[in-house]
Amino acid sequence: MHELSIAESLIDIVKEHCPAGAVVQAVLLEAGPMRGIDNEAMQFAWQCATPGTVCQNSRLELRILPWQLLCSACGAQWAGEDIYVTCKCGQTPCPVGGNDLKLTGIDVLTAEELAQEESNARVSRSERAEAE
Ligand SMILES: [Zn+2]
Numbered sequence: 001m002h003e004l005s006i007a008e009s010l011i012d013i014v015k016e017h018c019p020a021g022a023v024v025q026a027v028l029l030e031a032g033p034m035r036g037i038d039n040e041a042m043q044f045a046w047q048c049a050t051p052g053t054v055c056q057n058s059r060l061e062l063r064i065l066p067w068q069l070l071c072s073a074c075g076a077q078w079a080g081e082d083i084y085v086t087c088k089c090g091q092t093p094c095p096v097g098g099n100d101l102k103l104t105g106i107d108v109l110t111a112e113e114l115a116q117e118e119s120n121a122r123v124s125r126s127e128r129a130e131a132e
Pocket residue numbers: 071072073074075076087088089090091
């Protein structure tokens with residue numbers, strides 16, 4: 001299952017970039033259609049690989065990119081979900097690229113934000129107490 005090895009290398013990258021004390025909320029991944037990544041299998045791999053790591057309890061947001069198609073007959077180029085299509089000139093286009101695998105973002109709560117959130121919660125509790 002290649003999704004599991006993708007999950008493991010993602011966790012390694014996140015570990016390198018995650019500031020100390022921060023809690024990872026979500027990891028954003030973009031994959032080209034040529035990769036053949038199945039979202040369900042990827043989510044399952046994420047659940048299996050993350051416990052005990054910096055990514056524990058985080059979400060994996062996977063975006064599968066559309067195919068980039070190029071018609072060599074007329075030079076038209078477009079993006080589409082479907083690879084078996086005919087160009088408007090009648091020729092069959094070929095996919096270009098599609099092999100990308102990119103970690104596009106990491107959502108974290110930093111140690112300060114976590115402390116802030118706690119004090120916000122305290123403030124709203126005391127505000128409520130005053131209002132009553
Ligand atoms: Zn064409």
